[in-house]
Amino acid sequence: PLLLSAPMLLPEFAPAAGGILALALAAALGALVAVLAMRWSARRELAARVQALQRQLAAHHAEVRPLREPVSLPDPLEGLRAQLDEALRVSGEQRRLAEAERERLHRILEHLSDGIVIIDAEGKVRLLNRAAQELLGTGRSRAIGRPYPEVLRDYELDELIRAAAAGVTSPSSRFVELGRPRRTVQALASSLPGPSGPMVTLILRDITELRRTEAIRRDFIANVSHDLRTPLAGLQALVETLLDGALDDPAVARDFLNRIATEVDHLTRLVTQLLELSRAEAGQLPLHRVPTDLSALIQQALARFEPRARAKELELETNLPAELPVVSCDPERIGQVLSNLLDNAIKFTPPGGRITVSAEATATEVRVAVSDTGPGIPSDDLDRIFERFYKGDRSRSASGSGLGLAIVKHLVQLHGGTVWAASPPRSGATIGFSLPVDFTSASQ
Ligand SMILES: Nc1ncnc2c1ncn2[C@@H]1O[C@H](COP(=O)(O)OP(=O)(O)O)[C@@H](O)[C@H]1O
Ligand SMILES: [Mg+2]
CATH class of the missing domain: 1.10.287.130 (Signal transduction histidine kinase, dimerisation/phosphotransfer (DHp) domain)
Structure with missing residues (x-):
């Protein structure tokens, strides 16, 4: 708009001067004004473009991305802009890499089964991964930036951290009980140099399972x-x-x-x-799979146990559909699975009871179950009876090594099937397994 105003001045001067000199003067003046106006306008525009560039730079710093609409600048600055663009591209790339690396580290920490807590030189919690949150029963937002005794609330951990912070060089470790339900945790503290003094890294390793298997082994x-x-x-x-x-x-x-x-x-x-x-x-049990009629296999197993059932006045019965699809299995191994289940049912069911072997087929698998009218299995034991050496409290004194169901589970899993146990109150126990239906042999 200012550029237009210079020529517009001329008509105002022309009638007043009347002479060539006046005209020339007016023209020169006009030109001067025009040039000044142009330079002023160019400066404003340049300022505006530089501001736009600055805005883009600011946005670039906020979130790493290349300059989307290149701002065009007068010649000497254009080269600078190109250099700036290149520098930004490189730094953006580096920042993306650094962020990806940080993200990767974060993910590793989050998925670590060990709890990690980092405490800074002021004794405030700086980092707390998910495993640590679970063990300590706290959330990230409630813990980060808080003094560690408020987060850990454990006298022994406190001692451990103090020792590490005081510069006891070799990492010291302790066994502590944490959380609800109680977990046995091996805690390891070590000190590492930080930007504003030594920081303490606390590693919390949940060894409840390990202790439990040790106990199971001892029991075994x-x-x-x-x-x-x-x-x-x-x-x-x-x-x-x-x-x-x-x-x-x-x-x-x-x-x-x-x-x-x-x-x-x-x-x-x-x-x-x-x-x-x-x-x-050890995975050293070869399977000799053949297309098998499960109904026949079940009848054979029942025949083997008939004398024992009769001696204990137990009724053996089946609940089988008219036809079961053929499954591809090792008949000897699945016969052993049935034997182990029937052995338990007969062992645990008092005289006068009944044992039922039932089967049903779905589109993909055959499910077999052995039910009895015995005392059943306490719900706490249900998910443990398939562990090797595990015997329920009530059956501690009964004969058996606690290996039968562990073997059942392994054999069934080798066939690609699953095992389960159910024991509704006062309804005895049902232990079952599934075997995948083999389509190729079923269609033969
Ligand atoms: N039919 C059942 N009724 C009640 N408890 C059972 C039954 N089958 C298995 N259990 C429980 O599961 C435990 C593990 O069974 P198993 O592995 O066969 O070991 P074992 O027969 O040597 O005791 C048994 O000790 C018992 O507590
Ligand atoms: Mg058994």
């Missing part, structure tokens, strides 16, 4: 030793009695030999189970 050794010693002591007594003269009475001798055979059977079963489980766990 006690159980197995007991399970081995009892029949061995029985055998020894029987053999000694035979040697002491019972051998001379054929009727007594036969009875004793029968009892010896039973004990030996018992021992063989236990040792076989131990071997079986260790082979299954």
Whole structure:
């Protein structure tokens, strides 16, 4: 708009001057004004463009991205802008890389199973990953920036952190009980240099599971030793009695030999189970899969247990559909699964009870379940009975090593199936397994 105003001055001067000189003067004056106006306007425009550039730079700092609409500048500045653009591109790239790296570190920390707490030189919590939040029962927003004793609230952890902060060089560790339900945690504190003094890193490792498996192992050794010693002591007594003269009475001798055979059977079963489980766990149990009629397999298993059920006055029954799809499985192994389930059902169900083997097919799998009318399984035990060596409190004294269901689980999983257990109040126990239907063999 200012550019236009210079020529517009001329008509105002022209009538007043009347002469060439006046005209020339007016023209020169006009030109001067025009030039001044142009320079002023150019400066304003330049200022506006530089401001636009500055705005883009500010935005660029706020969120890393290239300058979207390049601002055009007069010549000498254009080169500068290009250089600036390049510098920004490089720094943006570096910042993106640094951010990606930070994000990666953050994700690693978050997914670490160990809890990590970082405490700064002022004793304030600087970092607390998810595992630490769970163990300490706190949230990030309630913890970050707060003095650590308010967050950790544990006397032993406090001592540990003080020792590390005081520069006890080797990382010191302690076992503490944290959270609800109580977890056994190994806490490790070490000091590391920070920007404003030494910071303390606290690592919290949940070893509850480890302790539990240690306890299970100890129990197992006690159980197995007991399970081995009892029949061995029985055998020894029987053999000694035979040697002491019972051998001379054929009727007594036969009875004793029968009892010896039973004990030996018992021992063989236990040792076989131990071997079986260790082979299954080591993945050394080859499966010989063939298209199998599960109904027939179930009937065979029931026939094996018929004498034992009858002796204990238990009723064995089936609830099978007219036809089950063919499954591809190792019949010997699945027969063993059925045996282990039936063995438990017979062992735990008091006389007069009933044991039912049922099966049903879905589009993808066959589900088999063994139900009984026994005492059932306490709900606390339900998800543990498939652990090796696990025996419920009530069955501690019953014979068995606690390996049967662990073997069942392994064998079924080897077939690509799953196991489950249910025990509604006063309805006995149901233990089941599924096997995937093999489409290729089913269509044969
Ligand atoms: N049918 C059942 N009724 C009640 N409890 C059962 C039944 N089956 C399994 N259990 C529980 O599961 C535990 C583990 O079973 P298992 O692995 O076969 O070991 P074991 O038979 O040697 O005790 C048993 O000790 C018992 O507490
Ligand atoms: Mg068993």
